[in-house]
Amino acid sequence: MHTFDFTDLFLFLGISQGIFLAITIHVVQNKNKIANRVLSLLLILSSILLTGKFMYSFDAKNEWFFRIAVFMDAMIFILGPFLYMYCRRLIFNETPAFKIHYLYFVPFLGMCLYYIWTLTYTHQELIAMGRAGKLLVPFFTIETCGLAFNYYFCYRSYILIKTYERQEKKNLSYSQHVIAFLKVVLVVITVFFTMWLISYVSAYFLRAYLPYINYNTTWIAFPIFIYVIGFFSLKQPSIFRVPIAKKDRQKNKERVDGPELERLKNDLQKLMVEEKIYLNHKLTLIDMAQQLNTSSNNVSWLLNNIHESSFYDFINHYRVQEFINKVERGEHQNHTLLALSLDSGFNSKSTFNKAFKIVMNETPSNYIKKMRVI
Structure with a gap:
């Protein structure tokens, strides 16, 4: 049986902190409510992701902990789209409020189907299949899609910020510090995904496992950084949200x-x-x-x-x-x-x-x- 160590304590505190922030944002912060609803959901998703890592770290041999951890990995396909929606709701004024397109959930549903497929095998059979390399193709496919999906939403968020900067000059006579913050957020998240990419290339193409830059460290660091965004939102002033850019044909209307x-x-x-x-x-x-x-x-x-x-x-x-x-x-x-x-x-x-x-x-x-x- 695995003993409770510093890593477990770190993950446990992270889980409780995420739940605390998700509740506190609604109680304390009365500004930017449309965006903060999404942020609360992001914090809860981050806590769920950390819960899976905590359970697997605490007892990797426990069948139920293993299966729950596998399912929690499906969250990686939701965090990217929700982070994009948070940024968009925070800085743009749209009626009705922007919502995630159902197509964004296709990778998540694909991961759920993969999870259902794993349930047809016992825990011991899955471990044996993993050791024999029979799970290499599913793992490679899932991780490749996860990387591409999250990099795509990083790119979408970058374009969003550029669009906002153009619209800000058209609508405001002052600059809002939120854009500088979102740029830092985007850079840090891109660094996380690049760490993941390095471990991905190292594992699948160089057949080398990096102890500090790997899949697990990336998906522990990412939720923790979401908590930083949560703490920032507690002090965040009311953001003047600008209209989303209109098409050129409407300019002379x-x-x-x-x-x-x-x-x-x-x-x-x-x-x-x-x-x-x-x-x-x-x-x-x-x-x-x-x-x-x-x-x-x-x-x-x-x-x-x-x-x-x-x-x-x-x-x-x-x-x-x-x-x-x-x-x-x-x-x-x-x-x-x-x-x-x-x-x-x-x-x-x-x-x-x-x-x-x-x-x-x-x-x-x-x-x-x-x-x-x-």
Whole structure:
């Protein structure tokens, strides 16, 4: 009988932590609920996966533990799609909310069929078949599909983030830190799958078993990392979800001209110069459209075609100019540059520095030094 060791303790704590987080997210976190429902399910699935590893690690000779562990491996075909759905629900506004297509469950069902097939043999027969190499083809097929399936959803998630970055500039006047976080998540998960790929190539083609980089370590590390996402979500601010990208043929659908175009141009000038709506650091395209009494598509068309600018760049150009005006009045002598940037409508130092460099082609501090020389 296997004694309870550090690995078992680690897995047991991981299982209990996943269940705790899945419940806590609903109780404590009232923001981003649509995405957090999927995250709770991901945490539960991760706990189930770790449960299988825990039971097999605790007593590999136990028939029921062995069979449960085999079934738990089917979860690898669900985690990838659900992680993609979490990312999509977190950053995009879709009605109805995005759901996983039933075709995404085909590999999972295939794994379930394989599991049912193993039930036709006794535990001893399966072990004998494994030693004789008769299970090599099923294992190879399942692992190959698992790798390809999860790499596919990593790629889909990467495209999702790129799409969001384009849409963010069209709809928001500020940057959200969630994208930086999701990029880190994607990189780490890709590293996990690459570790799995290395062990896969080593086992099937080089006939060598790596002690630390292998299938089991990958699928212990992956759920633990899902818990990190869970902890992050407890402190996560409310995310402004942008509309999903529309097809190109819809771009000119709400084009304006004539008197309506002149009205929008004049009203926009009034909003920016007289009312200074850009001082609202949470300003969105929808906010501007409401104040102009028109649709967000019309405002987007106006900015793209008349001002030749995205919403993000248009608003931040005015914010940079507001900051420059404050510096020219000498306000930087009594206030920090960060304070002045926040008073100018920026929501963070990083967004301010990036926008200033784009508009003025130099950093704020260098700009002020040149002013002193003049």
